[in-house]
Amino acid sequence: MSEREIYEATPRSTVNRLKQRAVYDHETVHAIIDSAPVLHVSFNPTWYDDDPFPTILPMLGCTGSYTPADASETSPPAVYLHGHSASRLMKLPSNPLDDSLPGVPVCVAATHIDGLVLALTPFNHSCNYRSAIVHGWAVPVTDYDEKMYALTLITDSMVPSRWSHTRIPPTEVEMKSTGVIRVNIVSASAKIRAHTAGDDAKDLADTEMRRRVWAGVVPMNVVYGEPVPTAGNLVEEVPRYIEEWRERENDGNVKYSREVASRNAPKK
Template sequence: MIGQMGSFEYPSASIDEPLDCYLHGYVSSRIMNLARNCPEGQGLPICVATSKVDGLILSLTPNSHSYNYRSAILHGYASLVTDEEEKLWAMKLITNSVLEDRWDHSRVPPDRAEMQSTVILKVKIVGGSGKIRDGGVSDERKDSDNEQVTKTVWTGVIPVWETLGAPIPSGDSQVAAIPEYISSFIAQKNSQNQALAEGAVKVQLPPEEQH
């Protein structure tokens, strides 16, 4: 599902302030029906999980192979957003989380049929946890001290990042040029993703190579 953190009551709230999780879905999907059938005032108990891989950790032994990653789990209670103003706000929030400023560069607002077929779940967060693995290879001493192994097995990190490709126009649009807000978003996102993946390695140079 597509989702985004935000606060309708305090739109300028940052990530270190209380936020709700808004989820976008189709009106007849199972999770929407479960939330709709919950007793009023309770909400649907829900767990939201997400993860992002930043690198492949290639160690001396298969048992020590790993990933660099970022992950988070949220626990809360989900209810359907029935206020139309909040629903439109959440739809804009989620749309712009996919591509910045896309909402204002598309045909909006949604028509009545689109509003009726779309459901927004608002998850009130009651708990959560996050986990990050970064850094380089971590081998056991019995392997890292074994020259026969270290001289024959390559170790290191292969950074992994999502890359947005060149836009391919549809046959319906009569706009030939790629809008600047799209091309600049792609360039910025690709640069950010690469920097995050490579920065997660945090290679520690030997003392003689440090400056």
């Protein structure tokens, strides 16, 4: 897969409002999903029961491309999600109401807030953000090797190398109680705002008002705090791979949120 492979802008995925903020390349979309602390997954529960309301669940997951050893071509990227095997979403793809479809239709959303944008007028207030939306078909992962691949990937997306620094391999009970879903991506897009306040020319010309009203950006970013050991922990010091990851993430998050806060706003 090339670095700049693009998701097709379909009527479903095309960004209509503020189109200049739209991004469709794989690298950007996947990076937003993989770095989001939480993914929100929505689906229609009428596929499972008679509840007329849509459902949205906060979940952990990430993108990945699992290719079996005997495959001749690389598998396309997908979103992997995990949860308890008895949960409604995990059971849903195994009991579809329409067998003619390639899975259960779901939507996966990821969002980062990078700053509060405080303009001269409330109507120009905004946020710096990165968001990604994926639509796709959810199918259960039943192959053992792919399931292990997905669980390792999701674990390491939280803290790199965490899987190999835990008690592994998982037990048979753990594997049975944990379900994995692969969302085969049909369409995807991202939307990003990354600059300072964009004020109207007439407001910028009002010097008296500008002396009274503060305008700017309050950066926001995820900060990982000092690790707190459990009561049963016997390791005296926090492992270096955790500390290095925490420092790297905190530095990067702060740097990005402050950098975009000072970028010039695009001309309207």
